[in-house]
Amino acid sequence: MNTDYKSYIAPPNLFAGRIILITGASDGIGRALALRAAELGGQIILHGRDVKKLEKVYDEIFAVDGAKRPSIAVLDLESANADNYTTLASSIADEFGQLDGLVHNASILGELFSIEQYDAVLWQKVMHVNFTAVFALTQVLLPLLKKSEDASVVFTSSGVGRVGRAFWGPYSASKFATESLSQVLAAEHRSSALRSNCVNPGATRTEKSLAAFPGEDREALKTPEDILATYMYLLGGDSKGVTGESYDAQ
Numbered sequence: 001m002n003t004d005y006k007s008y009i010a011p012p013n014l015f016a017g018r019i020i021l022i023t024g025a026s027d028g029i030g031r032a033l034a035l036r037a038a039e040l041g042g043q044i045i046l047h048g049r050d051v052k053k054l055e056k057v058y059d060e061i062f063a064v065d066g067a068k069r070p071s072i073a074v075l076d077l078e079s080a081n082a083d084n085y086t087t088l089a090s091s092i093a094d095e096f097g098q099l100d101g102l103v104h105n106a107s108i109l110g111e112l113f114s115i116e117q118y119d120a121v122l123w124q125k126v127m128h129v130n131f132t133a134v135f136a137l138t139q140v141l142l143p144l145l146k147k148s149e150d151a152s153v154v155f156t157s158s159g160v161g162r163v164g165r166a167f168w169g170p171y172s173a174s175k176f177a178t179e180s181l182s183q184v185l186a187a188e189h190r191s192s193a194l195r196s197n198c199v200n201p202g203a204t205r206t207e208k209s210l211a212a213f214p215g216e217d218r219e220a221l222k223t224p225e226d227i228l229a230t231y232m233y234l235l236g237g238d239s240k241g242v243t244g245e246s247y248d249a250q
Helices: 028-039 051-062 082-095 120-145 169-188 207-212 229-235
Strands: 019-022 043-048 071-074 101-104 152-156 195-200 246-248
Touching: 019 028, 028 043, 028 051, 028 101, 028 229, 043 051, 051 071, 071 082, 082 120, 101 120, 101 229, 120 152, 120 169, 152 169, 152 229, 169 195, 195 229, 229 246
Parallel strands: 019 043, 019 101, 043 071, 101 152, 152 195, 195 246
Antiparallel strands: none
């Protein structure tokens, strides 16, 4: 078993027979994850709020030789209500009957302001999308995850979700909360096949990273495709039994 997760080499068909939902799959890391997981045999459910972007990723996966036709789950995490979450879970249950992987990739940055200056409404929005919506989606999907013989939930954390950083306000707070949620979920399911872990992708060539650091040298950053090894390891069977941990992808 290869436990060097940063350089993990996924075997062909790693995800054969696995149904994996990836949030924020429209672009960036989510898109790269979806494509790679589909190449490795996974049945991918693409989540996002922009139908056109999701359809583009759908077409990219459909063009992969041997890849299974993905599904699209349109849901705006900012405005979704309980019925929307329940409908999504019911649709997955009707189509697939279970869920083997859930990657919480979707999040928003907000603005980089001090605590003293931060707008309370924007603070609430960032916390809701990055944390409360993550909890809500996990909760409604737990019955489907528990039907899997080896279910893996992967939460996306951040370096500022471990050590607070000035001006990162609700983004940092939401990622600290995400780390806690992952640990709580892991502790509650220690005796089951469900596992839960966090990944800090690090500075990556995405629109969010460039928005946070507009002066950064884009070409010096790793691409989303460069940092997928840790996600592949945690989603696949080689990490069976690993739970309650937090990993750096770089």
